[in-house]
Each structure stands twice: as structure tokens, then as C-alpha cells.
Amino acid sequence: MFSYYLKLSLKSIRKNPYLSGLMMIAIALGIGASMTTITVNYLMSSNPIPHKSEQLYYVQLDSWSPHFPAQEPNEPPDQMTWRDANNLMDAQQAFRQTAMASSGAVIEPPDRDNKPFMASLRLNFADFFPMFDAPFLYGRAWEYADDKAGNYVAVISKETNDRVFGGENSVGRPITIGGQQFTVTGVLDDWVLVPRFYDVTTGAFKGTEDVYIPFAMKELMQLPNGGNTNCWKSPEGEGFEAFLQSECVNYQMWVELPTQADKNAYMAFLNAYAEEQKALGRFPRPLNNRLSDVMTWMENQEVVADDAQMMMWMAFLFLLVCLLNTIGLLLSKFATRTGDIALRRAIGSPRSAIFSQYVMESALIGVIGGLLGLGLALLGLQGIKQLYGSFVSDLVELDLTMVMLAIALSIVASILAGCYPAWRACSVPPASNLKTQ
Amino acid sequence: MLIMTNLEKTFRTDLVETHALRDFNLEVKEGDFVSVTGPSGSGKTTFLNIAGLLESYTGGTYMLDDYNVATLNDKQRSRLRNEKIGFIFQSFNLIPDLNLFDNVDVPLRYRGLGSAERKKRITESLEKVGLGNRMKHLPSQLSGGQQQRVAIARALAGEPRFLLADEPTGNLDSQMAKSVMTLLKEINLQGTTIIMVTHDPELAMQTSRNVFVKDGKICDAADVHTMPLASNQ
Numbered sequence: 001m002f003s004y005y006l007k008l009s010l011k012s013i014r015k016n017p018y019l020s021g022l023m024m025i026a027i028a029l030g031i032g033a034s035m036t037t038i039t040v041n042y043l044m045s046s047n048p049i050p051h052k053s054e055q056l057y058y059v060q061l062d063s064w065s066p067h068f069p070a071q072e073p074n075e076p077p078d079q080m081t082w083r084d085a086n087n088l089m090d091a092q093q094a095f096r097q098t099a100m101a102s103s104g105a106v107i108e109p110p111d112r113d114n115k116p117f118m119a120s121l122r123l124n125f126a127d128f129f130p131m132f133d134a135p136f137l138y139g140r141a142w143e144y145a146d147d148k149a150g151n152y153v154a155v156i157s158k159e160t161n162d163r164v165f166g167g168e169n170s171v172g173r174p175i176t177i178g179g180q181q182f183t184v185t186g187v188l189d190d191w192v193l194v195p196r197f198y199d200v201t202t203g204a205f206k207g208t209e210d211v212y213i214p215f216a217m218k219e220l221m222q223l224p225n226g227g228n229t230n231c232w233k234s235p236e237g238e239g240f241e242a243f244l245q246s247e248c249v250n251y252q253m254w255v256e257l258p259t260q261a262d263k264n265a266y267m268a269f270l271n272a273y274a275e276e277q278k279a280l281g282r283f284p285r286p287l288n289n290r291l292s293d294v295m296t297w298m299e300n301q302e303v304v305a306d307d308a309q310m311m312m313w314m315a316f317l318f319l320l321v322c323l324l325n326t327i328g329l330l331l332s333k334f335a336t337r338t339g340d341i342a343l344r345r346a347i348g349s350p351r352s353a354i355f356s357q358y359v360m361e362s363a364l365i366g367v368i369g370g371l372l373g374l375g376l377a378l379l380g381l382q383g384i385k386q387l388y389g390s391f392v393s394d395l396v397e398l399d400l401t402m403v404m405l406a407i408a409l410s411i412v413a414s415i416l417a418g419c420y421p422a423w424r425a426c427s428v429p430p431a432s433n434l435k436t437q
Numbered sequence: 438m439l440i441m442t443n444l445e446k447t448f449r450t451d452l453v454e455t456h457a458l459r460d461f462n463l464e465v466k467e468g469d470f471v472s473v474t475g476p477s478g479s480g481k482t483t484f485l486n487i488a489g490l491l492e493s494y495t496g497g498t499y500m501l502d503d504y505n506v507a508t509l510n511d512k513q514r515s516r517l518r519n520e521k522i523g524f525i526f527q528s529f530n531l532i533p534d535l536n537l538f539d540n541v542d543v544p545l546r547y548r549g550l551g552s553a554e555r556k557k558r559i560t561e562s563l564e565k566v567g568l569g570n571r572m573k574h575l576p577s578q579l580s581g582g583q584q585q586r587v588a589i590a591r592a593l594a595g596e597p598r599f600l601l602a603d604e605p606t607g608n609l610d611s612q613m614a615k616s617v618m619t620l621l622k623e624i625n626l627q628g629t630t631i632i633m634v635t636h637d638p639e640l641a642m643q644t645s646r647n648v649f650v651k652d653g654k655i656c657d658a659a660d661v662h663t664m665p666l667a668s669n670q
Binding site: 004015340348429 | 518
């Protein structure tokens with residue numbers, strides 16, 4: 001009977017093209033708005049590194065004031081001090097680890113015709129690249145020995161390589177960053193992380209950096225702070241070195257801990273470290289150190305903005321309004337068919353068959369509306385691209401999951417919308433409606 | 438095969454109670470061709486609707502082929518209608534956007550017959566009413582008499598044991614009415630039991646038995662030639 005109901009539904013839609021079209025547009029608008037916001041939320045909240053998100057941990061040490069927490073109710077600071085970052089790195093207690101910070105510097109291309117430009121920098125350790133699965137186009141990461149020795153080595157992004165070296169394999173070639181000459185050890189391929197989870201303090205939806213250099217360059221080159229810097233007390237002394245040794249936090253720390261035992265051991269190490277620092281007169285607060293895996297950290301940092309979630313719920317409400325309109329239109333459409341229904345009942349159709357026939361018609365309208373809605377969602381996402389610029393342009397796309405979700409949502413929504421009108425239709429008393437034809 | 442005993446049908450509103458049928462007793466045997474006559478509002482159509490399981494009754498018993506109709510649920514009633522009863526209406530009640538083939542196909546679809554069997558039955562029944570060459574026509578492309586023939590073909594395709602006809606010639610001119618009546622008589626001769634509601638005394642006289650209904654009751658069941666017949670309205 002499926003094909004029969006489908007045939008009848010198509011005939012009915014063709015018979016009332018304007019009314020059917022209105023319903024399709026109503027569903028399309030609802031689906032379009034919902035899918036646009038769902039896609040944005042889906043991308044915002046997606047797991048950026050699913051195969052190891054439960055092995056990568058963000059480290060928090062509570063080095064904050066004895067009088068108030070870094071954040072209510074009792075949150076430790078979301079970054080750490082230079083001193084702590086270096087101490088933890090020196091300890092090498094994790095399978096992999098990297099402290100990191102963001103900064104910026106001018107890059108001077110060797111070609112004089114190519115103008116110097118400001119580049120975003122990430123200061124990190126060698127483990128950064130394998131920990132976060134950074135893809136290499138040419139070469140590789142530098143070695144931990146380079147970190148220890150303070151060697152001037154760099155990994156550059158594909159875009160930077162295109163800009164400075166015209167896209168050639170630049171491994172081993174010199175590049176001038178912040179007035180210092182570095183040697184390129186590797187060129188990253190296109191690397192899109194959504195969200196860019198390794199540093200959400202400066203915005204989780206920014207692109208990856210132009211250049212990556214050893215963490216030690218912060219001190220050696222006296223590079224400026226990037227992102228947020230927070231202090232609970234003023235530095236003791238003047239100048240860059242005094243600032244580095246202060247209780248100001250500007251550095252992130254990630255560790256890779258493959259097993260629960262590794263995690264427990266590292267947590268014990270952190271607490272022992274904090275006790276050690278307490279003995280030295282630091283860490284005045286009670287022990288409050290944290291290890292958060294990737295998704296926990298995203299949640300803690302509220303990566304999915306409240307307004308994005310609000311928009312999504314608003315869009316669902318809009319879809320509900322569209323469905324209520326569709327219900328009204330379906331009731332009006334089915335009300336004109338009482339003669340047809342009564343006749344079918346008279347010649348042997350049970351109520352369930354009439355119900356199925358009309359639900360099928362609603363579902364078909366929903367499918368067509370859903371496909372139109374997908375088109376509107378694509379337009380909506382184009383609008384978001386225009387609004388938020390080039391970074392999101394590679395990201396805000398409807399993938400297969402989203403397309404399937406849109407179609408499923410439209411079918412479910414239209415079937416739900418069609419149930420009441422279909423139930424009304426199948427409740428038509430045949431006897432009193434047969435003479436109305 | 439159709440036995441109504443002390444059947445009652447009362448329509449109730451907040452203010453009024455109307456007895457459409459009361460103490461209605463009727464037995465129709467296999468092969469009968471029964472005409473039901475009576476003045477307007479006498480309960481003829483209510484009787485036909487109850488007989489066709491389109492409406493429930495409020496009292497008495499109704500046995501159709503040994504089924505106590507009161508005990509049947511919607512699905513069972515629908516199945517009985519589909520398999521045992523054929524309907525012919527005064528206003529034809531064809532589905533306007535389906536061609537003749539698809540119109541006749543409707544009851545067969547609900548019976549769940551295979552496509553080859555359905556096609557055979559549709560072709561045969563349309564040929565039987567003389568419209569075998571118009572299967573792809575829409576009802577609006579036919580005359581009233583032809584549309585009624587399609588309705589008869591639709592009823593016949595299901596090979597029903599009962600044919601319930603409500604004023605089948607009411608919307609037709611005398612020539613077409615005559616041809617439809619001839620067709621019904623042929624169908625009856627082939628064994629189908631027919632119950633026909635009509636206002637037309639001439640048609641009633643052509644049936645084997647007339648039932649006169651007045652105020653929801655059968656006055657008497659007698660030979661049609663001795664019964665007073667309602668004037669055509």
C-alpha cells in the first residue's frame with residue numbers, strides 16, 4: 001500500500017499546488033532555521049580529536065590568592081605561571097607534555113619584494129605536534145633537545161610557507177621571525193581544528209597559528225604576551241624577567257596520559273608539586289589542581305556560546321510555529337476531502353488505512369519541505385560565512401550527518417504535524433458525508 | 438442472510454430525540470432484489486446506511502451473513518463492507534481526479550489483491566458496464582449515466598454478495614435510468630442480492646419485493662403492486 005499512498009499523495013499535492021506549496025515553505029523555513037543553528041552548534045561542540053580526546057588533559061594548578069578564587073565558586077586559574085609551566089616541563093612526568101603560549105612577531109620574507117608581515121606565533125614544546133596530530137606537509141617537528149638547547153627552529157603553516165617561500169619545500173631554509181633567524185624544520189599541511197581546543201582562552205574558533213617556535217623563545221626573545229594575562233598580585237620588580245617570575249598566568253599546559261593509572265600518577269605528581277611550592281611560600285590556597293580531558297575542558301570553558309544555544313532553541317521554537325501553521329493548513333486541506341474519505345470508508349477502507357494515507361501525504365510534504373529547508377540552511381550558513389569571515393568559511397558546511405538529520409527532522413516534524421489532521425480525517429463519519437459529494 | 442430484528446436508531450441532540458428507525462424488522466434472502474420506498478425522512482437512507490455498516494444502531498439486532506454486526510470493530514466492519522457489500526449512490530461518488538481504472542481499483546486496493554488480479558477484475562467489470570474502452574478517462578469526461586455505470590463497475594469488481602443502491606437513478610434521465618435498471622436486473626439474475634432505495638414507483642415495480650417504510654417502521658412487506666408508493670421527489 002506504500003506505493004499506492006505515495007501515488008495518492010502526489011496526486012493530492014498536484015491538485016492543490018498552492019496550499020501544498022505553502023506547507024512546504026512553512027516546513028522549509030523551520031527546517032532551514034533549525035539546521036543552520038544546529039550545524040553551528042554541532043560544529044562548536046564537536047569533538048576535535050575524538051580518538052584521543054580522553055587521553056589529552058589540560059592542567060590547572062591553583063596558585064591563586066589566599067583570599068579569593070581565580071573564578072567563583074572555587075575554580076583554579078585557567079592558565080599557569082611561567083615558572084610552573086617550566087617546572088612541570090622539566091619534570092617530564094607525562095607520556096607527552098607541552099606548555100604553550102601565544103604571541104606575535106613580524107616575519108621578514110627573504111625576497112625583498114615580499115613585504116614583512118605580522119604573524120601569529122605559538123610557543124610550544126616538541127611534543128605539541130604529535131600530541132595534537134598536527135599534519136605535516138614537509139619535514140617534521142623539532143626535537144626535545146632543540147627545546148632544551150634553545151635552538152632557533154620553527155614549524156610554519158602551509159599558508160606562511162606559501163607566502164614566504166612560494167609553496168616550495170622550505171625545510172632547512174632560514175626564516176626571520178621577530179628579527180631572529182630560525183631554521184624551518186617542518187611545514188604543516190592545512191590544519192583545521194574546530195574548536196581549536198588547545199587554546200580556548202583566546203577564542204576557540206580561531207585558526208591555527210602561522211608559526212610555531214620553541215617555548216623558550218618567550219624568554220630569549222622577550223616576546224610579548226598573547227591572549228589573556230591575569231595576576232592576583234603585582235610582579236616583584238620591574239622588567240620582563242620580573243614579569244616572567246611573577247604569579248601572573250598566561251601559559252597553557254597539556255599532557256598526554258594514555259591510561260587511568262597514568263592520570264592518577266600525574267595527579268599525584270601535581271599535588272606533590274603544589275605541596276612543594278607551598279613549602280616555598282607559594283600556592284596559599286588549599287589543594288585544587290585539575291586535569292580535564294578535552295571535552296570536559298571545552299565544557300568548562302563554555303566553548304559553545306550561550307547565545308548560540310539560545311539561537312538554536314529560538315530556531316526550534318520557530319520550527320514549532322511553522323509546524324503549527326502546517327497543522328492548520330493540513331486541517332484545511334483535509335477538510336475539503338471529506339467526501340473522498342467517506343467514500344473510501346464506505347467501500348472498505350479501515351480508519352487505519354485513511355490515517356496512513358494522510359500521514360504519508362504529510363510526510364511527503366515534509367520531505368519536499370525538508371529538501372527546500374536544506375537549501376535555506378545552506379543560504380543561512382553562507383550568511384554566517386559572510387558575517388564571521390574567512391575562518392569559518394572552511395568549517396560551516398552541511399556534512400552528510402547534518403543532511404540526514406535535516407531530512408529525518410523534516411519527516412518526523414511533518415508526521416507529527418500530520419497526525420492530528422490525519423486522525424481528524426479518519427474520524428469522518430462516512431454516512432453523513434457521502435451525500436455531500 | 439440479512440436479518441434485522443427490532444432495530445432502533447435514535448439521533449439525540451441536547452434538545453431533541455429523533456427516532457429514525459424503530460421496531461424495524463426485515464429479512465432479506467440471498468438473490469432477492471428488494472426495493473425500499475417511502476416518503477422523505479421516513480428512514481430509508483438510515484436503514485441503508487445501517488445495512489451497509491456505515492452507521493451504528495441504538496437497539497435491536499442486525500445479523501449479516503451470521504455476523505452479529507454489533508460485536509464487530511471498525512476493522513472487521515470495514516473488511517465486511519469491502520468483501521461482501523457493494524455501494525451505488527445517487528451522486529455516483531466517483532473520485533474526480535482518478536481515472537475510471539483507478540476509481541474501480543479503490544476497493545480492490547483495500548482488499549490487498551495482487552496487481553494482476555486487480556487488473557483482471559477492473560477490466561472485466563468495466564467491460565461488463567460497457568466502458569471497457571474508457572479506462573483512462575476521468576469521470577468528468579463521462580455523462581451521468583456512464584458515471585453511474587462506473588460506480589456499478591466499482592461495486593461489481595469486488596464481487597459483492599450485496600449491492601446497496603441509494604437512489605441509483607435519481608440523477609439520471611429516463612433513458613439512462615432504464616439502462617442502469619436493466620444492468621441491475623442482470624446483476625441480480627447472476628446471483629447478487631440487491632437492496633435499492635428509490636422514490637420511483639416504476640423502478641420499485643421492477644424489483645421482486647418492495648418494502649415500504651414510514652416513520653422509521655416497515656408498514657408491511659407485500660407485493661409491490663399492492664403497496665402505496667411515494668411520489669418521486
